[in-house]
Amino acid sequence: xxxxxxxxxxxxxxxxxxxxxxxxxxxxxxxxxxxxxxxxxxxxxxxxxxxxxxxxxxxxxxxxxxxxxxxxxxxxxxxxxxxxxxxxxxxxxxxxxxxxxxxxxxxxxxxxxxxxxxxxxxxxxxxxxxxxxxxxxxxxxxxxxxxxxxxxxxxxxxxxxxxxxxxxxxxxxxxxx
Numbered sequence: 001x002x003x004x005x006x007x008x009x010x011x012x013x014x015x016x017x018x019x020x021x022x023x024x025x026x027x028x029x030x031x032x033x034x035x036x037x038x039x040x041x042x043x044x045x046x047x048x049x050x051x052x053x054x055x056x057x058x059x060x061x062x063x064x065x066x067x068x069x070x071x072x073x074x075x076x077x078x079x080x081x082x083x084x085x086x087x088x089x090x091x092x093x094x095x096x097x098x099x100x101x102x103x104x105x106x107x108x109x110x111x112x113x114x115x116x117x118x119x120x121x122x123x124x125x126x127x128x129x130x131x132x133x134x135x136x137x138x139x140x141x142x143x144x145x146x147x148x149x150x151x152x153x154x155x156x157x158x159x160x161x162x163x164x165x166x167x168x169x170x171x172x173x174x175x176x177x
Contacts (some may be wrong), residue, residue, distance in 0.1 A: 006069050014072050051083050058126050059091030059116040063098040067122070074105060077110050077149040082123040090130045097132065100170065108136065108166070130172035137165050 022045055029038040037114070055064040068080045112118050123133040152173065159167035 006072055010072055011069060036100070053079055054085045055085050055124065058085050058088045060094050062094050062095065063101065065100045068100060074109060075117045077105070077109065080119060080121045082121065084123070084125045085130070087126045089176050090126055090172070093130050093153055093172050097170070100154060104150065122132050126176055128175055130176055132170040133167070133172070135167045
């Protein structure tokens, strides 16, 4: 699949499929007399929706679109998004962040093995500065992901690199004002 081109129909089909699966899981928990599990799922799904709106509210529209369509493009990799968003006005970093995340995943994705779980965690923090923590786990060998340039808007801090893990932090070059 071309990792850059996704049709609106593909997005809607994927969204409807996920929605229907989630409703079936909720119904199954209710039918089995497990209201606490059903409530926990509702909380999980609500949190995901709130994160979507929060990311948009700080001005990361294109990054948010990339995150929301991630599962369609990269089905061998599970994405876990976390947010700690206190400050808005991150829009000037949107294109650069989306571009960096896309290049990072495209650089490492061909090295994944489909028979093992691969997990990508992205934690977006907007306080005084915009920071993005990227933590990826899987069984794959090192490659040239570090050669990717972060550009003028981000500084890259490498926290860990092994054959099974990469942890990096992107820090915006300027304060969020």
